[in-house]
Amino acid sequence: MSLSVECHRFREVRKDLKYTQAEFAQMLDLGQSTADIERGKTKISGKAVMLLQKLYGINPLWLFGESLEKYKAQNSVMPKTLVLDREGQENIMLVSAKAAAGYPLNLGDQQWFDQQPLFNMPLPMFRGGSYRGFEIEGDSMEPGFHAGDWVFGRAIDSLMDVQNQSVYVVVLHDSVLIKRVIKEVNGQRISLHSDNRRYPPFMVSTADVQELWKVVTKLEGEDASLFSSPVSGNIGQTNTVKENTDIQSIEHRLRELEARMNRT
Helix, strand or coil: CCCCHHHHHHHHHHHHCCCCHHHHHHHCCCCCCCHHHHCCCCCCCHHHHHHHHHHHCECHHHHCCCCCCCECCCCCCCCCCCCECCCCCECEEEECHHHHCCCHHHCCCHHHHHCCCEECCCCHHHCCCCEEEEECCCCCCCCCCCCCCEEEEEECCCHHHCCCCCEEEEECCCCEEEEEEEECCCCCEEEEECCCCCCCCEEEEHHHCCEEEEEEEEECHHHHHHHCCCCCCCCCCCCCHHHHHHHHHHHHHHHHHHHHHHHC
């Protein structure tokens, strides 16, 4: 059986840092040894990924084969904070329109992130990367996106990965925007465009971009109403029966969406 990219790269990081399997496991809080991870028998925990990023600047997207950049660049737009469940696996965080106001100000605050609504999404479309959900506010992206819709974005690690005219969640120092992005030739600025022509495009410096999430899918109308009162807490930890039911409804809707996408 061939090993996954993350198994090979996890082992590469350990050997580069000159740790034994036991030493590396202790440092990353992974039990007695990293042998099972390197053999593909155990998944790398989200906590271990977060520690590799924090302590050694390892790019999580590189670790899982989603980037060629091994180390987090100084101007990286990759996620500043990961959100994990009790088993150390990464969850999807939901950022409501209300929470979006505080999101840019708390990017490095793990405690603030842990207090936000989180859930796990065991679907193929949400594998191989970090994902986050954002609620749309306002009418600047109509007719394709409406207030109250939710978009799910996949993190990218570099502005070089931006695909012109695609829709991104753009996290600046003071705001969270959902726009079509166009890179300028000189690489110093990006142009943000609304779908609603009443809103003119505008430029922002790349130095002001903290995170970028490429929109991969959305929930609208009745589906989006599932998030009208977002669940809170990690699955299996503090959720009430109603909250767990909401999570199951969300997962069911997204499974249906994935099935429709696969048929097209």
